[in-house]
Amino acid sequence: MSTGMHRRERLTTAANPDARHDYLIILAGEPRPGVRLEVRYVPDRWIVEPAGFAAYLDALADLPGGLEALALAALDDVNNELVPRWAEVRAEAADPVPHRVVVEDRQPGWDNPHFFARLERL
Known part of the structure; x- marks a missing residue:
């Protein structure tokens, strides 16, 4: 079993209670001291259970590489x-200098301009 598969198993899911609507879910935490990871997503069929996200953060603690590797691994796992x-996915650290990595992805053909206009204000 690959390390990625082991991490992903911790992202326990539940059915989306109403897949007819586009809505935003934000989960955040610290996989390592001084590093903040935030995942924002519009669910389709599944949502992440908060307890599963907390367990997932623990699995990311020993991920090799910098913020770029962390953000890309988290995006891959969520997808x-x-x-x-x-x-x-946003990964941020303040030490030794402020550093932020933001990566995003979407399903082909999905777009919601009104949603993204509101998202900019969050």
Whole structure:
């Protein structure tokens, strides 16, 4: 079993209570001291259970590489487990200098301009 598969198993999911609507879910935490990871997504069929996200953060603690590797691994894991309509992952650290990595992905053909206009204000 690959390390990625082991991490992904911790992202426990539940059925989306109403897949007819586009809505935003935000989960955040610290996989390592001084590093903040935020996952924002529009669910399709599945949502991440908060307890599963907390366990997932623990699995990311020993991921090799910098913030770029962390953000890309988290995006890959979320895409594989949830297949969200849209997802964005932010990884941030303040030491030794402020550093932020933002990656995003969306399902082909999905777009909601009104949603993205509101999202800019969040």
